[in-house]
Amino acid sequence: MSPGTEEISAPAAPLTMAKAINAALSDAMAEDDKVVVFGEDVGALGGVFRVTDGLAAKFGDERCFDTPLAEASIMGTAIGMAVYGFKPVVEMQFDAFAYPAFEQVFSHLAKMRNRTRGAVPVPVVVRIPYGGGIGGVEHHSDSSESYFAHTPGLHVVTPATVEDSYSLLREAIDSPDPVIFFEPKRLYWSKANVALPARTGRIGTAAVRRQGTHATLVCYGQTVPVCMAAAEQAAKEGIELEVLDLRSLVPLDDEAIESSVGRTGRAIVVHESVGFGGFGAEVAARIAERCFYRLEAPVTRVAGLDIPFPPPKYEHWYLPDADRVLDAVDRAMAAG
């Protein structure tokens, strides 16, 4: 962001997350002609979620273009372009559609800086709409963040608010490192009054969404509004829950977690992806390592079930909701 843009920022108006991400792409492309956007259906159609709507018309089809349906090629092409000096922002159309690109991500995107001793950074942003709750058929609702977070060399972020979606994407595009940008697709149509351009914090910083004293709900992406709803309900019963939105899984804001859980003494980690071997296990382990003697109750996880993401008629049983979170809170409160 250039100096002085705060003064000329647009007045706050209700904006969806999809529009905010679109604005972030548009603003970044306007500022730096090395920023290019490509992927499946991102051109004339504007993406299946319309996140890239209008970019091809505005910037031309050399800056925003459709690719063959070949995710490994999309990722590898982005790597080559980044080596040459471009800043590619690529779209993986759906979470599970990113899997063909895994080898490019893990063997090259994540490692190129390291295996060239810092000589070849690859500033690629990979946008992945993820998560369930939109009635998607199979392969359209996965939460695949753990696979990426487990891979050194990648930053992994996911916004939960409209303002963060703009800010985090701008930070991601500015980053000299590859960033996996998980877009919570259920929140694409969430709205907020935000003034753009907004910057809400660097990658690697968590945000306290609600202050509380009895327990901390550690969450990210689609489970942030779930935890906020749970906290509202709990407050009616006199239990004040702190809601910590991680928003950056890598790097992880250990200090924010320790600061919150160290105060409240109770932690419930909430995410939508499969619990077994999930990102919540990492968070829970780190809380145990750093806060053990300040804990009043065992750290618990509320996560997706250890099953393939279920079809639309079943997903309400799978998705963590406020009631499931509150059950975990009850157990934590009873423990100490």
Place this chain on the structure above:
Amino acid sequence: MTLLDLSARDREGKAATAVRPVWDSEPLRYLDEHGAPVEGGIRPAPALLDPAALLRGYRALRFARAFDTEATNLVMQGRLAVYPSCRGQEACEVAAVHALEEQDWLLPTYRDSAALVLRGIPAVDALTLLRGTWHCGYDPKQWRTMPQCTPLATQGPHAVGLGLAAKLAGDPAVALCFFGDGATSEGDFHEAANSAAVYQAPVVFLVQNNQYAISVPLHKQTHAISLADKASGYGMPGIRVDGNDLIAMNAVLAEAVRRARNGGGPTLIEAVTYRVQAHTNADDAARYRQSAEVEYWRDRDPIDRLGRYLTALGALDAAVEAEIDEECERYCERMRAQFADEPSYDADEMFEHVYDEMTPQLKAQREMLRAEEAAK
């Protein structure tokens, strides 16, 4: 007929199901296996037949062989962790590098160490990775040469990206990407070829068909007679060329690079050659192929072939050979000296290049390792 003769094998084994007549798959040649111009062979531009230029090519072949031999010696002495030899494939290495200009990008595999040194990268840097450390040893941007790629075919999409970037930037740069025959079975090969054609990216895909992927022979890799035939499915020219004939290789690559540079899009080249050594020093080729087969290919050696031709032209004689011998020996002596001492390894550096800015978690792990080391 001999099983060792490629075209004979095609006739015996594939004719019944071949999608193209066998004679179409005969690789383009200028020289026959004895170094005499073939009748009806490829007709290179006159500049590519200039004896002085060919003598430079011959020197490069000899140099590549000397480097490869020395690297093989170094791995036997424990100076390198592993070395995949390109012996017998030197014409591919030399032709590829000579086809490129300074602004062009080269995307080598692990078998293309000779191409790195031909590009000018010091041997001690080019062999860093194979010496057993984590990084490629040279600055890829300085040399326009990507790190040697191990996961098969995954460098293909990078070539597309480099080529597309050059095209979008309006630069006259070309990306030349090496593959082996085994890599043509990988998905990334197909995706890269298809994407390059769709984008009309300035890319040259050079497949060194050396007949083996570790132990798996070509006929288990593909049912097709020709790897170059795949090109038509992508909508690009596909050329099958004798990979042990430097003159033919130079001609084919010059045309492909020129087409790419002039906006004509990508080309797929299949260079028919042979991996004379085992896959690496850790491999035992005797378990899967007969020595007679290797001997057959030794008779088609790219260096001997061009040498005979240049000798017949009067451009090469014993005095020049002796001069080249001495140059190569001096180079190898320098290599031996450079590899005599084990480099020092810095544990701290493992953490430094993972990210632009070290994460707090990595800093903590670096401290842990420092403390462990201090306590020793």
